[in-house]
Amino acid sequence: xxxDFEWPEFLFLLGALRWTIVLSLIAFVxxxxxxxxxxxxxxxxxxxxxxxxxxYIGVMQGTPVLMQLFLAYYGLAVLTGIRIDPWxxxxxxxxxxAAAFLGEIWRGAIQAIPRQQWEAAAAIPLAPTAQxxxxxxxxxxxxxxxxxxxxxxxxxxGTSIASxxxxxxxxxxxxxxxxxxFQPMVVYPLVAVLYFxxxxxxxxxxxxxxxxxxxxxxxxxxx
Amino acid sequence: MKxxxxxxxxxxxxxxxxxxxxxxxxxxxxxxALGFVIAMLLAFLRTAGPRPLRAAIAAYVEFIRNTPxxxxxxxxxxxxxxxxxxxxxxxxxxxxMSLNFSGYATEIVRSGIEAVPRSxxxxxxxxxxxxxxxxxxIIVFPALRTVYPALASQFVLLMLGSSIVAAISAxxxxxxxxxxxxxxxxxxxxxxxxTGLYLLMAxxxxxxxxxxxxxxxxRARPVERGWSR
Amino acid sequence: xxxxxLSSIHKRYGSNLVLDDVSLDVExxxxxxxxxxxxxxxxxxxxxxxxxETIDEGSIAFDGKPLPPGGSExxxxxxxxxxxxQSLNLFPHHSVERNITLGPTITNKLPLAExxxxxxxxxxxxxxxxxLHAYPSQLSGGQQQRVAIARALxxxxxxMLFDEITSALDPELVGEVVKxxxxxxxxxxxxxxxxxxxxxxxxxxxxxxxxxxxRIWEKGPPRELxxxxxxxxxxxxxxxxxxxxx
Numbered sequence: 201x202x203x204d205f206e207w208p209e210f211l212f213l214l215g216a217l218r219w220t221i222v223l224s225l226i227a228f229v230x231x232x233x234x235x236x237x238x239x240x241x242x243x244x245x246x247x248x249x250x251x252x253x254x255x256y257i258g259v260m261q262g263t264p265v266l267m268q269l270f271l272a273y274y275g276l277a278v279l280t281g282i283r284i285d286p287w288x289x290x291x292x293x294x295x296x297x298a299a300a301f302l303g304e305i306w307r308g309a310i311q312a313i314p315r316q317q318w319e320a321a322a323a324i325p326l327a328p329t330a331q332x333x334x335x336x337x338x339x340x341x342x343x344x345x346x347x348x349x350x351x352x353x354x355x356x357x358g359t360s361i362a363s364x365x366x367x368x369x370x371x372x373x374x375x376x377x378x379x380x381x382f383q384p385m386v387v388y389p390l391v392a393v394l395y396f397x398x399x400x401x402x403x404x405x406x407x408x409x410x411x412x413x414x415x416x417x418x419x420x421x422x423x
Numbered sequence: 424m425k426x427x428x429x430x431x432x433x434x435x436x437x438x439x440x441x442x443x444x445x446x447x448x449x450x451x452x453x454x455x456a457l458g459f460v461i462a463m464l465l466a467f468l469r470t471a472g473p474r475p476l477r478a479a480i481a482a483y484v485e486f487i488r489n490t491p492x493x494x495x496x497x498x499x500x501x502x503x504x505x506x507x508x509x510x511x512x513x514x515x516x517x518x519x520m521s522l523n524f525s526g527y528a529t530e531i532v533r534s535g536i537e538a539v540p541r542s543x544x545x546x547x548x549x550x551x552x553x554x555x556x557x558x559x560x561i562i563v564f565p566a567l568r569t570v571y572p573a574l575a576s577q578f579v580l581l582m583l584g585s586s587i588v589a590a591i592s593a594x595x596x597x598x599x600x601x602x603x604x605x606x607x608x609x610x611x612x613x614x615x616x617x618t619g620l621y622l623l624m625a626x627x628x629x630x631x632x633x634x635x636x637x638x639x640x641x642r643a644r645p646v647e648r649g650w651s652r
Numbered sequence: 653x654x655x656x657x658l659s660s661i662h663k664r665y666g667s668n669l670v671l672d673d674v675s676l677d678v679e680x681x682x683x684x685x686x687x688x689x690x691x692x693x694x695x696x697x698x699x700x701x702x703x704x705e706t707i708d709e710g711s712i713a714f715d716g717k718p719l720p721p722g723g724s725e726x727x728x729x730x731x732x733x734x735x736x737x738q739s740l741n742l743f744p745h746h747s748v749e750r751n752i753t754l755g756p757t758i759t760n761k762l763p764l765a766e767x768x769x770x771x772x773x774x775x776x777x778x779x780x781x782x783x784l785h786a787y788p789s790q791l792s793g794g795q796q797q798r799v800a801i802a803r804a805l806x807x808x809x810x811x812m813l814f815d816e817i818t819s820a821l822d823p824e825l826v827g828e829v830v831k832x833x834x835x836x837x838x839x840x841x842x843x844x845x846x847x848x849x850x851x852x853x854x855x856x857x858x859x860x861x862x863x864x865x866x867r868i869w870e871k872g873p874p875r876e877l878x879x880x881x882x883x884x885x886x887x888x889x890x891x892x893x894x895x896x897x898x
Contacts, residue, residue, distance in 0.1 A: 262579075262625040264586035266597060267618045271611070278610040316740035319704055324755040324807065325730035334754060338745050353489065360491035364590050371493055378501065385505035388497045392490045399489035 205381045210390075216373030217394055223369060224356045226291050231298020231355075232348075238303025243310050253303065260300030266361050269293045273365050286367040294359065301351055309344035310336060346410035353399045353406070360395075370394060432609050433616045443599030444620050446513075450595060451582040453517055458524030458581075459574075465525065466532035471554050480529070487526025493587050495519055500591045516588035516595075524581050531573045535566035568640045575632040579625050586621070596620060653716055655680045655842050656701065656811060662709035663696060670696050671707070672866040678811075678859075683837045684844045685853035685874065688863035689889065694846045697863070698815050701844065702733045714811070731759060734804030735813040739820045741800035742788040748775070749784045752803045760807065767806075774802040778832050794825030798832055805836075812836065814845040850893055854878055862886045 203209070241253035260268070272293040277284045313336050321331040363372035374391040378384045433440075469480045487495070499522075500515040510518065539562050547557040567574075589598035596617055604613040654677035663671040671693050678684055686694045699705040700712060703719055703726050712719040714733070720726045742751050752774060753767035762770075775781045778798040788796055797817050804812060814833070818826045830852050837843060837856045847853060853860055853874050860874040864885050870877055881887040 259622065262583075262622045263618045264583040264597065264621055266586045266589070267614060267621060270601075271614045271618065274604065274610040275614045276611075278608070314740050316737055317743065320737065320741050320743070323702060323704070323730055323733075323735045324803075325727040325759055326754065327724075327727060327759070330758050334746075334758070335743050339743075342745065357489075357491040360493045361587065363493065364587075371491065371497075374494070374497070383505075384497070384501040388494060388502045392486075392494045392498065395490045395494060396486065400485060403485075403489055 202382045203380050205377065205383050205386050209377050209381060209387075212377060213370065213373050213387075213391065213394065216368055216370045217398070219367075220356065220359050220369040221398070223290060223294065223359050223362065224352065227294035227298045227359075228352055228355055230291070230295035231300075231302050234295065234299025235302025235304075235306055238299060239306035239310060242303065242307040257300045257304050260297055261304065265293070265297050265358055266364065268297060269361060269365060272296075286362070286365060290359075290362045290365070290367050294355065294362075297358070298351070298355055301354070302348060305347045305351060306340065306344050308347075309340040312343055313339050342413050346406050346413065349402060349406035349409060353402050356399055356402075357395065428612060429609055430612050430616070432607050433612045436603050436607075436613075439599055439603065440596065440617060440620065443594060443596035444624065446593070447582065447585050447595040448624065450513075450517055450520060450585050450588070450593070451578070454520035454524055454581060454585075455578055457517070457521035458528055461521065461525040462528035462532050465529040466536055467558055469529065469533055470536055471558070484526050484529050487523055488530075492519070492523050492584055493590060495523055496588065496591055512588075512591050512593045515591060516585070516593040519588070520581060520585060523584070524577065527577050527580075528574065531570045531577065532566065534573075535568075535570035536562055538569045539565050571636050571640060575629070575636070578632065579628055582624060582628060583621060654678055655682075655715060656844070657713040658697075658701070658710070659713075660710040661697070661700065661707050661712070663693075663700065663705065663707050670866050671700070674710070674863075674866070674868055676861065676868065676871075678842060678844060680810075680842050681840045682842055682859060683857045684859045684861060685857035686844065686846045686861045686863060687848070687850070687853060687889070687893075688869075692863040693866040694863045695815055698735075698813050698844060698846050701811075701813055702730055702735055704735075727759075731807055732810045733813060734807060734809035734811070736797065736800045736804055736815065736817050738816045742796055742803070744788050746787075747784075748780075748786050748788070748791075748799050751788070751799065752806045755803070755807050770806050771802075774805045775799070777805065777835070778802045779828070792825055793821045794828045797821065797829050801829075801832055801836070811842045811844070814843065814847065816846050816848065818847070818849055848893065850878075850890075862889065864889075 238253045238257060241249040242257070244250060269290065273284060273286065273289040276289065317335055317339070318331065321335040322328075326334065359369055360371040362369050363375060366372065368376070370391060374387050378387045381387065465480050465483075469477050472480075496515065496519040499519050500510060500512070503509070543561050543565075544557055547561045552560070585595060586597040588595060589601060592598060600613050600617040604610045607613070656676075656678040658674060658676040661671050661674040662669070674693070674697060676684070686697065688694045696705055700707050701714075701719075703722070706721075714729060717729075720729060742748075743754075746754070749768065749771050752771040753764065756762045756767040756770055757764055772781055772784065775784060778801055780795060780798055780802065783791060783795065783799070788799070791799065800817070801812075818829050821829065826849070830849060833843075833845070833852060834856050845852075845857075857874050860870075860872060860877045861868055862870040862877065862885075869883055870881065870886050877886065878890060881890060
C-alpha cells in the first residue's frame, strides 16, 4: 500500500528543509561566538589559552562529526540516565563542531595580517586593544568573510548526518518519503536538488566576496 | 553521576573495532586512489579539453560540492537499483567516497595546474611538446607539490567522512561501534574509544603524509650513480 | 646631552652576534645615515631604538632616560619617536586621513577636528594634501611612503627613524620621497636613516655610519668617508653601490 510522490510529499520535504535551515543557523551563530573566543585564545599571549584552544580544535577537527553527534546523543543519554531530546543534542554537537572550524578560520585570518601592520600600529603608538580594534580585526574580518560563508555550506551539508539519529531534517524526510512511496529514484535526487538550490547560491556569494576582497585590499590572500 | 564506566567491555571487543578501523583505512586509501585518478583526468580535461566537456566537469564538481555526501551515497545505494544498477554496501561506499573526493580533488589539482608559471608551459610548446606531454613532463610534479598540503587535508577529511557510510551498513569502524554499543549498552565507552581510534588514525595519517612530502618533494633528487658519460 | 645615546649594544640571534658593541650618539637636529650590506645589522640597530627589537647588552637612552622594556612606558616614549618602514606601513582599510588621525585621536586624545587639521598640515608638508580622502591602494608606492612619513609626523616626534624607505620603490618614484626627506632634514628634524640612497647621504646627512658584520666600521662626515674611506670594506662597498658619475 504505497503512496505516489506528489505535492503533499514534496511539501513535507520543504517543511523538513526548514529544520535544516534552522539547525544550520543556530549552529552557525553559536559556533560563531565560540569560534571568536577560540580564535582570540589561539592567538593570545598566554600559552595555556593557546594550548587549550588548539587541543579543542584539534580534537574536533580530527574526529568524525557523526561520532561527535553519537556522543552527544547516545553517549550523554547513557551517562546521565535521562533521555536526551534530539534537538538539544544536535544543536550542541553542531555548535561545537562549527566553533572549532570557525575558530580555525578566524585564527588564520588574524595571522594572515602581515607582521608589519602590527608593528606599524604599535609604533604610532597604539595600545594593544586599539591595535586589535582599529588595525588588525577589521582587516582579519574582511579576510575571514569568504571562508566563513563557505563554511556555512559545509555546515548545511553536515546537518544531513542528523538524519542518522532520526532527527527529521531534509535527508531524514527523504528517507521517510521513500519508505512510503518506494520511489528512491525520484526522492533522493530531488533531495539533492533541494540542497543544491540552498547551497549553491551561498557558494557563489562566497566566491564573489573572495574576489571582491582581494581587489579591495590589494593584498594577496592566503588560502 | 550514577554511571559506572566499564571500559573493560570495550577492551574485550577491541579486535572487532580494529577490524572496522582496518576497513575504514582500506576504504579511505582505495577511495583516495580512485578519486585522485579521476581528479587528475578531470582537472586535465577541465583546463585543456573542449568547451562542452569543461562545462560538464564544472557542473559535476559543483554538484558534488553543494550536496551532502550522505545523499550522494543514498542515490548510489538506493536510487540506482531502481534502474537496475545494484551495488553491495562496500562497493557503494567505495564508489561514493571516490566520487565525492574527486569533486574536491579536481578543484584542488586544477588550482595547482594553474599555479604552474605560464613561461614553463610556453617553453614546452617551443620544444614541440603536445598538450599531453606538457602535462606529463612540465605540469604534474610542480602542480602536485603545490597542492600537496590541500590534498593531504582532503584525505583526512575523506577518512573522517567515511564514518557516514555506516548509514548504508558498510561494516567500517562507526558501523561496528554502533552494533557493539547497542548490544552491550555501553554507549559512552564505545563511542569514546572509537572516537579516540579515529583521532589516532587522523593524527597518524597527517604524520605519514608529512613524511611522504618530505621524502618525495623536499629531498633533492638523488644523483645518478653508475657509469659516467 | 645627545638626544639619542646608544652604548655598547650587543644582540644575538641564537649563536649569531648581530650587533657587536655598537655605540652611537645622535644630537638634536642631526641627520645620521646608516649604510652597509644586508646582514650588517643596520636594520636591527634601527629597530632597537624604538623597542621593536630587544638588546642583550648595553643601553639605549632617549633624552637622557633609558628605553623602557615595554608596556605603557614604552608606548609613551614611542609618541616621540616616529618610524617609517620599507613597505606595508599604511592601514589599507582606512583612508589616508584616518591613517593619520588614528594616533592623534586615540593616543594623544585630541578631538577629531583638531586631528583632521593636523592631517592636512602634515600632508601639505609632503605635497599630498589632495589625497586626503584617498585609500592606500589608490596611491603609488612613492605616495604611500610619503603618507607614511606624514602619519609619523602627525605625532610631532622629536626623532624620526627610516628603514630603507625607498628600497622597495620603482626608481622613478624615489625622487619625490627623497625630496621630502631633504625638506625634513632642513627643517631641523633629528633623523636616523638606514638607506641605500648614497646621493642623499652625501648631500644631506651630517654623519655617515658604515656598518659591517654587526659593528660600526667607520663613522664620520659623509664627504670625508666617501672621499677617503679608511677601510677596504667601506671602499669596496662604495664602489659597489655608487654610480660612476654621481
